[in-house]
Amino acid sequence: MDVVRIHHPYSVKQIKPEPVVLTLGFFDGVHRGHQAVIGRAREEARKRHLRLAVMTFNQHPSLVFHQLDRRSATYLTTIPEKIDRMAELGVDLLYIVDFTSAFANLAPEKFVKQYIVDLHAQVAVAGFDYTFGPQRAGMADLPQFAKGRFDVIQVGQLNQNAEKVSSTRIRQAIDVGDIDEAASLLGYPYHLLGTVVHGEARGRTIGFPTVNIRPEPYSRVPGIGIYAVQIKICDVWYLGMASIGRNITFGDDRDVTIEIYILNFGKMVYGEPVEIVWYSRLRGEVKFDSAAGLIDQLKLDEVATRDYFTQYRGELLS
Ligand SMILES: Cc1cc2nc3c(=O)[nH]c(=O)nc-3n(C[C@H](O)[C@H](O)[C@H](O)COP(=O)(O)O)c2cc1C
Ligand SMILES: Nc1ncnc2c1ncn2[C@@H]1O[C@H](COP(=O)(O)OP(=O)(O)O)[C@@H](O)[C@H]1O
Known part of the structure; x- marks a missing residue:
């Protein structure tokens, strides 16, 4: 997959010359609804023998349109994760456009010319609620802006339990530690990237050393709780x-750690x-x-973790 980062105004040299099916969206989480949109675009690309392109943004549009608090400015998928997910979905070309005021304020005609037609889209595919331009034109308006230069495919709302599959719904599930619900909406278990940092060096003294994780900036951390996980270190x-x-157990008013x-x-x-990879919330x-009480509980947690993987995730045991 080719990844092209774009800052408005871009240089035409950055644009790949081949005709594409262009999929538009922010796609935070690359959840089942997003997978349906990209899947529909992939089908069209195969049928027409075109490359499958996706145009997404480096940050959430609401960051430019209005103020966000810090917590809601976090993402289910940071850019490196989004790149991996897109590659797995068979995307050939990913444009990551910096979402700035200059880009957001492009008149719809200019957006369509510069970011759909000039990206050599023969077809533009997006979800039913995609909007563009400062007045937030919608998918119903896109054919009139296309003026026959490309076809438009609008993908309908995907529901689960009679409710829209959405990034907001997944964020709410992650926040309360309901990672089962998150996984069922995402279509895969929730992932988080980070780095191993120093903690308080207490873990080793109680027989349970722990890697302390500093999450990738702007990633969304699940709610407080104890979880069965998989962790990749050194591949x-x-x-x-x-x-x-x-x-x-060791004091009040401490910061949340992972x-x-x-x-x-x-x-x-x-x-x-x-x-x-977050698999199951244990407690x-x-x-x-006392520390002794915690140690007894950690021994039980270890048994519960092994049981969980044996019972439900046998394929992960090597
Ligand atoms: C699986 C697991 C469960 C834990 N459960 C609790 C808990 O219920 N209450 C608590 O105070 N600390 C809990 N801890 C955190 C320990 O207090 C912590 O790992 C220990 O203090 C070591 O900290 P350090 O890595 O900063 O040295 C848990 C840690 C792990 C790995
Ligand atoms: N089984 C293990 N699980 C997690 N970390 C381990 C394990 N064995 C050794 N380590 C190492 O020990 C370190 C954690 O020890 P710990 O006493 O909890 O100190 P700190 O909290 O300062 O990191 C980890 O960062 C890791 O490098």
């Missing part, structure tokens, strides 16, 4: 149990990039009277 996947919490005890592991890996965070 190898391991099983583990993760705690997202304030380590309340810590993972990795099964069958004993290496020092500070500074390594990691990928975490909430508990305040124990």
